[in-house]
Amino acid sequence: MSDTGSTPRTVARFAEGLLAADLPLLADDRRHETVEFIGRRVGVLPSITRFGVLAIGAGVDTAGMIVGHHRVRRVITRLPLPLLAEYPRLVRSLGYAYIWETWPDTDVNGASR
Amino acid sequence: MTRAVHHDCDVLIVGSGAGGATTAAVLAEAGHDVLIVEEGSWVEQGSTVPFSLDQMDKQYRSGGVTVALGLPSIAYTEGRCAGGGTEVNSGLYWRPPEATLELWRTKYQIRDFASSDLLDICAEVESELSVQKVPGEHTDASDILRRGADRLGWRNDEIPRWMTYPEGAGATEGQRQSMTRTYLPRAFASGARILCDHRLDKITRSGRRATGAELTHTVDGESSAVTVAFRDVIVCGGAIQTPAILQRTGLRHRVGRTLAVHPTVKLAARFDDPVNTPEDVSVFQVKQFAPNISFGGSASHPGLVALALTDNWRDFGSAVTAWPELAIYYAAITSEGRGLVQAIPGVRDPLVTYRLTKRDRDLLGQGLARLAMVMLEAGAEEVYPSFKQAPIVRDRADLATMTSMFAASKASVMTVHLCSTAPMGDDERRCATDSHGLVHGTDNVFVNDAALLPEAPGVNPQASVMAIAIRNARRYCDERAG
Numbered sequence: 297m298s299d300t301g302s303t304p305r306t307v308a309r310f311a312e313g314l315l316a317a318d319l320p321l322l323a324d325d326r327r328h329e330t331v332e333f334i335g336r337r338v339g340v341l342p343s344i345t346r347f348g349v350l351a352i353g354a355g356v357d358t359a360g361m362i363v364g365h366h367r368v369r370r371v372i373t374r375l376p377l378p379l380l381a382e383y384p385r386l387v388r389s390l391g392y393a394y395i396w397e398t399w400p401d402t403d404v405n406g407a408s409r
Numbered sequence: 410m411t412r413a414v415h416h417d418c419d420v421l422i423v424g425s426g427a428g429g430a431t432t433a434a435v436l437a438e439a440g441h442d443v444l445i446v447e448e449g450s451w452v453e454q455g456s457t458v459p460f461s462l463d464q465m466d467k468q469y470r471s472g473g474v475t476v477a478l479g480l481p482s483i484a485y486t487e488g489r490c491a492g493g494g495t496e497v498n499s500g501l502y503w504r505p506p507e508a509t510l511e512l513w514r515t516k517y518q519i520r521d522f523a524s525s526d527l528l529d530i531c532a533e534v535e536s537e538l539s540v541q542k543v544p545g546e547h548t549d550a551s552d553i554l555r556r557g558a559d560r561l562g563w564r565n566d567e568i569p570r571w572m573t574y575p576e577g578a579g580a581t582e583g584q585r586q587s588m589t590r591t592y593l594p595r596a597f598a599s600g601a602r603i604l605c606d607h608r609l610d611k612i613t614r615s616g617r618r619a620t621g622a623e624l625t626h627t628v629d630g631e632s633s634a635v636t637v638a639f640r641d642v643i644v645c646g647g648a649i650q651t652p653a654i655l656q657r658t659g660l661r662h663r664v665g666r667t668l669a670v671h672p673t674v675k676l677a678a679r680f681d682d683p684v685n686t687p688e689d690v691s692v693f694q695v696k697q698f699a700p701n702i703s704f705g706g707s708a709s710h711p712g713l714v715a716l717a718l719t720d721n722w723r724d725f726g727s728a729v730t731a732w733p734e735l736a737i738y739y740a741a742i743t744s745e746g747r748g749l750v751q752a753i754p755g756v757r758d759p760l761v762t763y764r765l766t767k768r769d770r771d772l773l774g775q776g777l778a779r780l781a782m783v784m785l786e787a788g789a790e791e792v793y794p795s796f797k798q799a800p801i802v803r804d805r806a807d808l809a810t811m812t813s814m815f816a817a818s819k820a821s822v823m824t825v826h827l828c829s830t831a832p833m834g835d836d837e838r839r840c841a842t843d844s845h846g847l848v849h850g851t852d853n854v855f856v857n858d859a860a861l862l863p864e865a866p867g868v869n870p871q872a873s874v875m876a877i878a879i880r881n882a883r884r885y886c887d888e889r890a891g
Contacts, residue, residue: 342476345478
């Protein structure tokens with residue numbers, strides 16, 4: 297994983313994995329740039345939201361180290377768990393918005409058309 | 410240790426948006442020594458692409474990622490720049506409905522609140538801001554909304570905007586007449602000053618009187634302390650920041666307890682031909698079911714199209730590659746629910762929550778279904794509703810399926826209209842301020858922005874905000890002159 301600047305490590309790890317799974321052909325440098333953007337936005341979230349995101353991110357990351365990041369990611373992206381489901385939703389929203397605004401010719405699998 | 414920079418003024422105005430800028434102009438022209446403090450920066454129009462992520466970084470609070478927590482949570486945006494929301498919103502202008510003004514007058518016991526007087530002020534505002542309809546061609550995304558509504562026989566109107574246009578020009582050629590182009594220059598011409606990048610931390614008080622303000626000035630990540638001494642302070646920070654400031658000042662009576670919004674749900678619609686105009690929004694709104702439900706168009710940058718498809722990416726995602734053929738629309742409702750804004754000691758930003766009622770949830774579902782119907786009538790090939798597990802809607806049979814699957818808790822609900830967190834009126838059981846914005850229990854702390862609106866007006870609220878702010882500012886001048 298590349299240096300993601302000021303992005304909290306737990307959020308960066310989750311975002312990297314989620315984007316890699318959703319958009320497997322997105323170039324590595326684009327994915328890293330997108331993760332950095334997500335990290336910047338998480339960094340300026342209002343205080344309580346930011347605290348919540350970082351707390352959930354830490355919990356998800358810890359669970360991922362125990363049972364596997366892929367498995368945890370699959371569970372929280374598929375089950376409608378209150379609050380927890382908002383975490384991948386936030387990451388996806390920020391990531392997709394950034395990717396298609398920055399590189400509007402991106403294909404649905406992340407490839408550059 | 411660096412000594413704090415100090416400023417003196419007659420009147421400190423906190424915030425430079427629709428409430429603060431109009432207030433500053435009226436007071437400065439009446440001879441008051443006005444100092445405006447603005448948390449955001451001065452961003453020249455044209456230096457950012459409208460509705461882009463870059464603009465959100467520079468001119469929105471928290472990069473545009475702010476949320477009222479609830480089930481569902483409601484995403485909202487706040488302008489944070491000189492000129493506030495007028496710099497970044499759609500610029501659509503609606504006079505407050507007379508029936509709404511009359512309801513507010515009686516229900517909240519607002520003195521001297523004749524609707525005719527307010528509508529006269531609206532006329533002044535319209536002249537100052539060059540409020541007008543598009544003289545030339547509309548965008549395709551606008552025409553879609555009109556065409557669909559016309560085919561259903563539903564009422565729809567072109568909404569004028571605060572824009573100037575070259576003669577006969579089309580919708581995308583307008584020049585926004587926001588606060589940095591209108592009321593703020595007027596205020597400066599009469600001696601008002603502005604301090605941008607200054608966040609108000611606290612207003613100090615002695616009994617009923619506010620005595621000063623403590624601010625933080627931030628430039629390139631470096632912060633320094635600033636103090637201001639004033640005779641009176643007028644808080645115009647918007648419906649979220651204003652109650653938070655008042656609460657941090659120890660003023661809590663009816664403050665931040667009645668947040669009102671127009672919740673919206675969205676869909677993306679795909680047509681045969683390119684319809685996407687990334688840097689503009691539809692100027693038509695469908696008002697057949699107003700005030701309960703209204704339809705309009707949203708910004709449709711490719712990034713925002715991707716965002717609209719995110720809730721059901723597995724089924725909808727492939728549509729993102731056809732973004733030039735997609736546009737985004739919303740259904741907005743008048744909500745019976747209410748929210749809370751709560752400043753928490755030691756925490757920089759307030760906690761914002763909102764609770765939709767069952768009737769609100771039902772209306773959101775009805776609104777989304779009827780909006781999808783407008784899209785189909787307008788010729789949409791496919792409609793992508795923004796809620797989890799939503800089906801693609803291709804015909805009326807799919808509409809029934811969509812309606813049966815909708816639940817507000819699965820939807821991406823958002824709003825850009827926030828108000829009513831310090832409602833005005835002489836009924837102290839309901840209101841945080843008197844009939845002209847003076848905070849109950851104080852002698853010199855005023856509110857003059859969207860927080861004063863007793864309820865969400867059911868239309869774009871900034872005309873209401875400006876008219877009421879000018880009314881109150883004139884009253885202030887009359888009283889201080891006396």
